Amino acid sequence: MKIGVVGLGTVGFGVVEILTQQKERLEKQIGEEVTVKYGCSLDEVTLPEGIIYTQDFNDVINDDEVDVVVELIGGTTIAKKIIIEALKKGKNVVTANKALIAHDGQEIFETAAKHHAKFYYEASVGGGIPVVVPAKEDLIANEIEKIEGILNGTTNFILTLMETDNLDFDEALTIADGLGYVEADASLDLDGIDAAHKIQILAMNAFEIFFDFDKIKATGIRSVTKKDMDYAKKLGYRIKLIAQAKKIENGYGIDVSPTLISLKDMVANVNQAYNVVEITCNYLENVLFYGKGAGRYVTASAVVSDIMKTHQQDMWKHDYQYVENIYPITKSKYYVRCDHSLDIDYETYFSQDHDHIYITNQIELNDLLEQLQGETYNLFKVRG
Amino acid sequence: MKIGVVGLGTVGFGVVEILTQQKERLEKQIGEEVTVKYGCSLDEVTLPEGIIYTQDFNDVINDDEVDVVVELIGGTTIAKKIIIEALKKGKNVVTANKALIAHDGQEIFETAAKHHAKFYYEASVGGGIPVVVPAKEDLIANEIEKIEGILNGTTNFILTLMETDNLDFDEALTIADGLGYVEADASLDLDGIDAAHKIQILAMNAFEIFFDFDKIKATGIRSVTKKDMDYAKKLGYRIKLIAQAKKIENGYGIDVSPTLISLKDMVANVNQAYNVVEITCNYLENVLFYGKGAGRYVTASAVVSDIMKTHQQDMWKHDYQYVENIYPITKSKYYVRCDHSLDIDYETYFSQDHDHIYITNQIELNDLLEQLQGETYNLFKVRG
Structure with missing residues (x-):
């Protein structure tokens, strides 16, 4: 898949970064090449090597190789023009533009359906939360x-x-x-x-x-x-x-x-x-x-999942690696109730009746158990 | 799509019910016929009209028309046999069987991949919660x-x-x-x-x-x-x-x-x-x-979404109906702070300083505003 990202602000640049950093993993997941061909923005930006920078969105829309156009400039005028024109050329479109969908959703959806193009907008609601x-x-x-x-x-x-x-x-x-x-x-x-x-x-x-x-x-x-x-x-x-x-x-x-x-x-x-x-x-x-609900990579995460979704192959091949190195998570904060006071670093301590109660600092379970030898105690992990 | 449901206990029968009740809506969503052809169970059950009842899972697996087998008998012996045999025939399989996947997942996944069959198991974790x-x-x-x-x-x-x-x-x-x-x-x-x-x-x-x-x-x-x-x-x-x-x-x-x-x-x-x-x-x-995390329809809901997923067409055609009848939600419980006491049904009331504070019962906003004419007040909805 060849992608054109139009709008290189906070979210747009985040999308380019994720697609660059995760290229290999994403290609394995969906079983094909994932390439950002264009980054388009009026403000000049330095893009990762190999991505063509342009100020003219027509370069993106008119390139037959580009099959996913990502609109992240926002607003309801030029953004709409870009989306409608891209869809009319049969290109799939991904956007985070909630105002545009709220106002002109019907027209955009109908254009997409007419031209058999996909139009996805997970990032428009709840930032990166899949909803x-x-x-x-x-x-x-x-x-x-x-x-x-x-x-x-x-x-x-x-x-x-x-x-x-x-x-x-x-x-x-x-x-x-x-x-x-x-x-x-x-x-x-x-x-x-x-x-x-x-x-x-x-x-x-x-x-x-x-x-x-x-x-x-x-x-x-x-x-x-x-x-x-x-x-x-x-x-x-x-x-x-x-x-x-x-x-x-x-x-x-x-x-x-x-x-x-x-x-x-x-x-x-x-x-x-x-x-x-x-x-x-x-x-x-x-x-x-x-x-x-917001943030550069948070929102970009949802945009990238939509981009992948336009080319959804079966991601469920489960071609995983078998591993041996699975362990219980023994390094943790612990809650300990015991009979005697302990010589450990702790976050909280109090005693009540005959009980000594600790929330420890992060500690290896074995180091803690050593301290508890011969004692009557109860022990749970503490999250965080 | 023609579906065979093997196991007609709590969840299995729930799946048959949902597929029957929602048939028309589901068919519109995925753009093809959705038919339960078989219900298979050792205990005799009364199935909705048109569904073939059998006690022999081989009837389901050996029917070339069936392309989705739903395994809901549980356990790790016969369930595994059914799943493996169905996958070997290239049928897609949906299950909620967490113990089986935990123990024999790798073998099952590899069988599915080898025979280009889909194997989905959303209902195995978190009941109906999509996760x-x-x-x-x-x-x-x-x-x-x-x-x-x-x-x-x-x-x-x-x-x-x-x-x-x-x-x-x-x-x-x-x-x-x-x-x-x-x-x-x-x-x-x-x-x-x-x-x-x-x-x-x-x-x-x-x-x-x-x-x-x-x-x-x-x-x-x-x-x-x-x-x-x-x-x-x-x-x-x-x-x-x-x-x-x-x-x-x-x-x-x-x-x-x-x-x-x-x-x-x-x-x-x-x-x-x-x-x-x-x-x-x-x-x-x-x-x-x-x-x-559990319950007949809760878990069945996840099973049905997996069944639809095996035939995932583009569900995003957005062929929706335009409607006019959109209204603010005015019937609600309300929080009211005002200068005088009101003649309304309420859940909670107290007064402090010169304020009268109410959590009302369910009331139409207009009826409440009538009571507040000429008063100084602040007003919010209350959830529930």
Whole structure:
């Protein structure tokens, strides 16, 4: 496969890097050559050897050898032109462009179908978290009833900061901005528009429908106050910006709004810039996908899996190597409860009744067992 | 596609039901006919009309029309014979049989490769949670470094019960047994053997290796006491049965052992019979898959997605219908903070300083807003 990457910003350059670094492994996986032929960008960049640099996307689209065009410039004007033209030439297209799919998805999908080209966009929702593809392929047995998610990392970061550092919205926003978490057009994140783009994409596939983006009512987090957060916590809840889509009696209910979630709920414990998508369906009940929602390599990882998917051979040949060197994982932090105090490095220690309780530092199990000879004890690993 | 389902117990019959109920939708998705031709089982069962019942699996394997054989009888003797013979005839095979793959995976995979047949087993790990396929296909860009998971629902149910009901292991086991959570051979669950089967399957694919099952050291939960659970909690941890596999300096570290997990960690909050798999890799960092690990339709859901996968056409045609009836989700529980008390049905109410705070019962937003006319208030949805 010969790939043209159009847009060499954070994610685009990450894609080129991964395809270069993992070339050999990816070629083994899919059983054919994987070559980046073009990198296209208006800003001049230094590309790995062998990749042609161009400022003109027509060079990529008009090259018959290129069969996968990766659009990572963003926006809804030139990006759309590139995608439509590439599809019309029968080239497969991969993108992370959620705004474009939310607004012009139907036209793009129909162009792809008409020209028998593939159009994949896993990276448009949840960064690198596999969710667009699994929701369609792996849940195929199910009728999807509801999708709920924290789909915007920036607002989740701000909400987490408000709680942990006891800040009001404006204060947390200033800090998040200073840390580079807020985009030039802050409204996309703060007013729930980015989350709305993403829930539209998930809803289209889940319910097999097209609909206009402006039907989604999006409310952002500007109205969330520290005071309400505190009251919510007192009641056992945390406030999150939730994007939701579900079947309702007379159609489909889809919106984005700040929502109280019980602290006992997994979704309430998704903090910082993490994303989560929970899907409820008729057979599988509820299933949840969680991970980092943004970042150069995180998002590039999803783009690369889409690129491979355009040429999906059977990846399940299992031509693995037989190995002998399998061991228990004995180096760990340990929890120890014993009768006497120990001569070890530890993270935490306390004693209660006749028990001595340790959380050790990282230690080899044998070194620890040596200390415990002749003692009565109980011992478990500690994660981390 | 013509399917033969061998084994009509809990999961097998669930597969037949799903394929019957969802026939039309599945056929649209993959663009071809989906027919269950045989149901095979020693115990006589009543099958939906049109499906041939047989007690002899040879009827299924020897029918040239059948191109997907679904093995759901379990065990490692007859099940293996059926799978190997079906693969040798070039039929695709789908199974949920983790013990068999853990013990004889290499032989089965090699037979499948030799005869150009597909062999899928998503349901063998994590019940219906998509994790075997996503870990391989959707994370293809990544080198997987570590896999950790709660892979056995029975032991997680017992550990949760010990904590919530303040029971010791034996007491919780008795209750779990009474509720039907414990299998005839309790040791498979309690001694971590089932979890070891599953981590072997995940490790094989993640690291592209084969290895002998008996290399995995499995420790179950019999040594977990209520006392240690209480001490762990005091330190901010919860005890879970964790299956782990990672690259280590001189090979691969793989084991199953009770492990303390920080309560701040998502994995510590996986309770009851839920399963979770967390995968750490070089680009995507950490990604987590969570859901029900067992149950008739839960597991059958994964089996059906594998069956569809054997005939994977492009499911991404996006031939969706355009719809107008998209609405915000206005019927919800609400959090309201306002100046005066309200005349509404509520779940929780308290007042503090000059604030009145409600968690309402389910209510239409307009009905609530009517009550709030002229008031100063803040309002958010409440999940659930």
